[in-house]
Amino acid sequence: MGVQSTILFVADPCPRVRAAAASLAREPDYRVIVAERGGDAAEAINDAHVDLILADVDMADCDVIAFLSRLRFTHPNLVRILLVEGESCAGLNEALTRTAAYQYLTKPLQAEQACLVVKRALETGELARRHRRLVRELKIGDDSIFLQSKPPAGARDEASHFERLVYASESMAELCSLAREVARTDLPVLIEGETGTGKELLARAMHFHSRRTSSPLMAQNCGGMRDELLHSELFGHKRGAFTGAISDRLGLFRAADGGTVFLDEISEVSPSFQVSLLRFLQEGEVKPLGSDKTMKADVRIIAASNKPLKQLVRAGQFREDLYFRLKGFDLELPPLRARPTDIPVLTEYFVRKHGGLLSNRVLGVSNDVIEIFKSYRFPGNVRELENEVRRMVALAKDGEYLTRRHLSPALAALRAGAHDRLVLKADGKTLKEMVESLEGQLVRQVLEKCRWNQSKAARELGLSRVGLANKIRRYALAEGAARAG
Ligand SMILES: Nc1ncnc2c1ncn2[C@@H]1O[C@H](COP(=O)(O)OP(=O)(O)OP(=O)(O)O)[C@@H](O)[C@H]1O
Ligand SMILES: [Mg+2]
Structure with a gap:
């Protein structure tokens, strides 16, 4: 069963806040994230799909009012609730106006009251969403306008999302449903896909869907880094371990203890660093540079690569044993052109x-x-x-x-x-080849004109549906397929 609503608490996690969070989290339809600092809140909003935020206006490290009023514009559907010192607190009206909050609650926070208000606020938010959708569908617009027009039946798919990943295609739906399952396990994950396909977004979504949500997610780009530096970033170092090491450094693996480390551009690490990573994946042990002590770190690794690692393994550029360790599970993000x-x-x-x-x-x-x-x-x-x-x-x-x-x-x-324009060149081809090339282009044009409605295209071309299907196969035509671009 999927999580339906995500609630973000931004507050010092005092016993009362914990109690309210715990009683909401008991509801199967709610997921609760607690951010103890303003910075954590911004990060959670970036990585997770949050439906409601309940924020203490007196956070020490963050101007919560300014933060919430920005969210009004960047996340208009996010319901905002304020937690304030008391009804008589100065500036309450101004805070409510600037943040356009749904409600405010006063301290000390009462768990039961918080649950009721949150529930009611989410219901209201859902009603507003449905209302907007209906209004939009009722507006009969110009057929040539895509947004705000009533779509022809079946022509426009509803957007789904996995945290901040948005999609409508079958292939992404399958991938995200698999990713949700895998997120709950502790297996290392390897995410492959061309540049810009959303690998980092998927890694973050998986962290926020795992039992490690309340521990950190730390990201490290492994591309273009000297071994020594990468080692010190990930495993830490002792003061004086190398020139420039003026103090001890914890290293990401230990800083993220209990959480997730995202290793981006994993294909770029040197052969000797591959050995260190392999050892870490096998033993879970961290040895800072210049130290003779080993320490344990419990982190889950999610690695990403925009080069196919398997090919690098075949070419002898990436260790096979490390490849299999990283790929406890592998997920491949399809290129955008393959999911029109x-x-x-x-x-x-x-x-x-x-x-x-x-x-x-x-x-x-x-x-x-x-x-x-x-x-x-x-x-x-x-x-x-x-x-x-x-x-x-x-x-x-x-x-x-x-x-x-x-x-x-x-x-x-x-x-x-x-x-x-049809492209016709007589450069050394036989007449038969040229005629076929022309036929393929014409069939494609008509299909595109009919938006790949094959019955309609077949009618227009004077072909049977089977005849058209044969041509499609023969000329390897595909919807949204790559063209000279
Ligand atoms: N399905 C999606 N929904 C919403 N935004 C997306 C989606 N996929 C990618 N993006 C956006 O596209 C940009 C690139 O995504 P991301 O950084 O995750 O790609 P990447 O695969 O890690 O790329 P690279 O290999 O170049 O590092 C980001 O701004 C991200 O927000
Ligand atoms: Mg990336």
Whole structure:
């Protein structure tokens, strides 16, 4: 069963706060995260999908009012509840106004009262969400507008999310459901995938779905680092262990004790460092540089690589034994071009994330743009899509729709080349080969025009459905497949 609502407490974990957190956590539908410092709260909001935040306005290290009022804009659906000293406390009204809080509770926190208010607040939040969705579906818009229009049946999928990962495709749904299962175990995990496919986001989501949530998640990029430095970052060092080591250093493995260490770009570590890592994975022992004592550290390793490790093992560049140790479980994030159904939901998510859908700055995105995105290769994957959308939102004027005009030149050009022109070259090919190439291109064009509705395309081409299916196979045509881009 999936977790339904996540509640974040930002408060000094005094017995009363603990009691309230514990009684909410007893409900099967709630997950509770307690952040003892403002910094931890910001991190939890970044990595986990939080539905409600209950925050003490008097945190020592953080201006909670400012933090919550920023969240109003970055996370508009997040319900906010304040914990204040007393009803008569100065500035209460101003705090309520600035944060647009749903409610406030007074100290000392009463567990039972907190539970009731949290429950009611989440119900209200859910009702508001449903209301917004209905209103949007009722608005009958121009068919060429993708956002804010009533989608043709089955054409637009609902967005799902695993913490901050957003998706709608089957392949991501399967991957995330597997990742949720694996997160609960203590197995090391290896995440592979091209650059920008969301490996780090997935690692963070898994940490927040494990029993290690309340211990730290520490990330280390292993690329481009000297062995000595990497060793000291991960295993720590004693003062004077090398020039520049002016004091003792704990090292990430021990700093994250009880939690998770994310090792990014694992393919880049040197052969000798691979040996140290292997020893750590086998024994769980940490020996700081310059020390002769070994210490234990209980951490779960999640490693990521954008180069296929198996190939590096075959080429003798990565130790096979370490590869198998790291891959207690392996998860592969598909490139964006292989999951075109994620493009509409990701686009909508990024428009919102970058402020486009706030106070109607941008009214929506044209279908044209979505189609261009679906036909582009996206070598930089989701990161590249996000950058493109951010740029478009920045260029758009208030009250506009995002259209082709806002696309960066590379993408705007792609459309003209991809759809409207057939490429015919007589360079040494036989007539039969040229005719086939033309046939493949024409079939693709009609399929795209019909949005891959095969019955419709078959009708238009004067083929039977089986005939069309044969052509699709013959010319290896696939929806959203890579094209010159
Ligand atoms: N499914 C997704 N939903 C929302 N945002 C995503 C998704 N996938 C990636 N992103 C965003 O794309 C960017 C890149 O993601 P991330 O850093 O996790 O990729 P990566 O696979 O670690 O890339 P690299 O190999 O280059 O380090 C981030 O800004 C992240 O927020
Ligand atoms: Mg990364």
